[in-house]
Structure formats: structure tokens, C-alpha cells
Amino acid sequence: MASGYRGSRRGQTPLASIAMTDESLEDFKNSFSYGTRTDLSFKFLKKLSAADAGEFLRQLLEEVGASLDHGDITRLHDLVYEWQVRGYMPARDAPTQWSYEDGPLTNLGKPLADCTVGLLTSSGHFHAADDPAPFGVVGMTQAEAIERIGEFLREPPELSVIPSDTAARELRVRHGGYDIRGAEADFNVALPRDALTALAKAGRIGGVADEMYSFVGATSQGRLRRDALPGWIERLQQNAIDVLLLVPV
Amino acid sequence: MCHVSVGHVARGVEAAGIPTVSVFVRAFRHVAQQMALPRTVITRHPMGRPLGAPGDAATHRRVVTAALDLVEAATAPGALSELEAPYRTRGAATGS
Numbered sequence: 001m002a003s004g005y006r007g008s009r010r011g012q013t014p015l016a017s018i019a020m021t022d023e024s025l026e027d028f029k030n031s032f033s034y035g036t037r038t039d040l041s042f043k044f045l046k047k048l049s050a051a052d053a054g055e056f057l058r059q060l061l062e063e064v065g066a067s068l069d070h071g072d073i074t075r076l077h078d079l080v081y082e083w084q085v086r087g088y089m090p091a092r093d094a095p096t097q098w099s100y101e102d103g104p105l106t107n108l109g110k111p112l113a114d115c116t117v118g119l120l121t122s123s124g125h126f127h128a129a130d131d132p133a134p135f136g137v138v139g140m141t142q143a144e145a146i147e148r149i150g151e152f153l154r155e156p157p158e159l160s161v162i163p164s165d166t167a168a169r170e171l172r173v174r175h176g177g178y179d180i181r182g183a184e185a186d187f188n189v190a191l192p193r194d195a196l197t198a199l200a201k202a203g204r205i206g207g208v209a210d211e212m213y214s215f216v217g218a219t220s221q222g223r224l225r226r227d228a229l230p231g232w233i234e235r236l237q238q239n240a241i242d243v244l245l246l247v248p249v
Numbered sequence: 250m251c252h253v254s255v256g257h258v259a260r261g262v263e264a265a266g267i268p269t270v271s272v273f274v275r276a277f278r279h280v281a282q283q284m285a286l287p288r289t290v291i292t293r294h295p296m297g298r299p300l301g302a303p304g305d306a307a308t309h310r311r312v313v314t315a316a317l318d319l320v321e322a323a324t325a326p327g328a329l330s331e332l333e334a335p336y337r338t339r340g341a342a343t344g345s
Binding site for chain 2: 040041044072074080084099101102103105120121122157177178180182188189192198204215219224225236237241244245246249
């Protein structure tokens with residue numbers, strides 16, 4: 001695995017040089033979220049209290065010990081999942097910036113078997129020949145995207161249009177907000193093109209749209225809604241997409 | 250923030266007349282609910298792998314099928330379908 005894909009930052013402080021004896025558990029758990037130990041699968045540790053983060057680590061070690069004998073690591077995955085859920089759970093009295101009383105609903109105009117289905121994800125995938133080049137940087141590394149996450153959050157999103165017949169080897173992914181290793185190993189974990197194609201062949205849907213869409217979801221909400229979205233909707237309509245499957249990452 | 254972004258896309262596209270369905274991991278279910286998204290499938294998967302593990306085509310297909318089923322079944326906004334399957338089946342070596 002190339003460096004940087006776990007989210008480790010280029011030029012980060014080697015662990016040996018950190019004065020471990022002076023570091024509090026609070027600092028340690030926070031260091032996984034855009035700090036000296038950045039690991040985007042575990043940035044939720046920052047959202048836990050120090051006591052809860054300590055309990056998570058205790059349970060993790062307990063399960064590692066148990067797995068030495070039974071060899072089944074699925075319990076480790078369950079633990080990570082459960083604590084991610086806990087970490088992102090909003091506090092009861094937390095203010096909610098993006099909250100709506102009700103939402104729109106458009107009914108299907110025809111049977112799904114006659115519908116063209118489109119895919120749009122916030123995974124940060126793009127075609128190798130069409131790098132969105134954030135801030136003018138072509139070939140930006142994942143490590144740099146992590147470093148510049150604050151800038152991504154202020155800028156408008158760029159929609160990457162990906163032909164639906166793109167080969168896996170032609171796809172790239174870059175996103176400073178999540179652990180991209182899964183999406184890099186198999187784009188279908190966030191852009192389920194193959195499943196949709198199989199369901200089209202089986203007759204469950206009429207077909208897959210000719211192009212798929214991805215953007216870096218860490219972006220300015222105001223500029224997404226005001227500047228980008230109207231053009232995106234127009235594009236979906238021009239491509240006669242009847243149903244849109246959305247995947248946030 | 251990704252989930253809020255996609256929430257805004259879902260609301261905008263739906264309001265423009267195209268039915269949408271979103272696949273959220275459980276950790277961000279509250280975002281789908283707070284944003285009153287039209288239709289959402291919730292998976293018990295870790296962040297970054299909403300459809301399932303790399304190479305687990307059977308799970309990817311189950312999740313997409315559940316999403317399509319929800320497009321047909323939903324009669325009011327805020328429709329939620331929570332899938333119970335864990336990320337990996339105990340003892341099974343799936344994935345890449």
C-alpha cells in the first residue's frame with residue numbers, strides 16, 4: 001500500500017519524537033483527526049470523550065486478544081462500526097444547521113423496468129484522463145487533499161462526469177474527508193456501477209445511464225446549492241435519467 | 250459533511266422531478282432524518298464503504314436492490330429502509 005492512503009500526512013512527526021509521557025489521552029485521541037496520527041477511519045475518536053475513547057481502545061485490545069485464539073476478526077469490524085455510530089451520534093441538544101421540516105417526493109412516472117437509472121456519489125472518483133485538479137493542482141495526492149481539507153470546505157464542488165463503461169483501471173479516487181482505501185480497491189463500494197449493470201441485465205431496471213457522477217462531498221454547502229446544483233440537475237435531465245441513486249461517503 | 254452535501258443534492262434533484270434514493274451508513278442516519286430526504290437505505294457498514302466490502306458483489310447488489318425496492322414502495326418523503334446484514338458475515342472471508 002502506497003503511503004498516504006491511510007490518511008497519514010506527509011511530513012508528520014515520527015512517533016518516536018513525540019514526548020509520549022507528556023501526552024494526554026485527550027490529545028492522543030484527537031491526533032487521529034487531521035493531526036499527527038491522521039487516520040480517517042478513526043477520526044471519530046475526536047468526537048468521543050477521553051473516557052469513551054479509552055473504553056473503545058480497551059474493547060479493541062480485548063477482541064484482538066480473543067481473536068488470537070478464535071481467528072475471527074469480524075468482531076473487530078463490528079466494534080469499529082459500533083463506535084463510529086456512537087462517535088457521530090449528535091448530542092441531544094446539539095444545534096442542527098441543516099434541518100428541514102419536510103421534503104419533496106416525486107413519484108415514479110413509469111415501471112422501474114423501463115427506467116434509466118443514474119448514479120451520483122460524493123466519493124471523489126474521477127476518470128484518469130479527466131482530473132478535476134482541485135485548486136489547479138493536477139495529480140494532487142490523497143495526502144495533499146487531506147492537508148487542504150479546510151480549503152475544500154470553502155470552495156464550490158466540481159462534478160466529475162465518468163462514462164459508465166469506464167474500466168476500473170481508468171478510475172481514480174481522491175478525497176480528504178474519508179479513508180479511500182475501500183473505494184480505491186473496488187469503486188463499487190461507493191459507486192455501485194456493477195450491481196446496477198447486473199440488475200439492468202436481469203430486467204429489474206431499464207438501463208444504466210451513459211454517464212455517472214462523482215464529487216468531493218467536503219465542500220461549501222452554500223456554493224453547492226446556489227452555484228453547482230442547478231447545472232447538475234440540468235445535466236441529469238438532458239441525459240434522460242429517470243431515477244437517481246445517490247451514495248454519500 | 251459529505252452526507253449533508255448529498256442530502257442537498259437529493260432534495261434538489263427530487264424537487265426538480267427526478268425520484269432519488271440515497272444509501273447512507275448507519276453512523277449518519279440522523280442526517281437523512283434531519284434533512285427529510287425522500288428515500289434512504291441504511292447499511293450497517295463502516296464509513297467509506299456504504300455498499301459493502303471491496304469485492305463483495307453479492308452485498309453491493311443486495312443494497313442496490315433494496316434501494317430500488319424503496320423507490321417503488323415509498324409513498325411519502327422520509328421513507329427509511331434499514332438493512333440488518335453486518336459488514337461481513339462471521340467467519341466468512343469475503344472481499345479483496
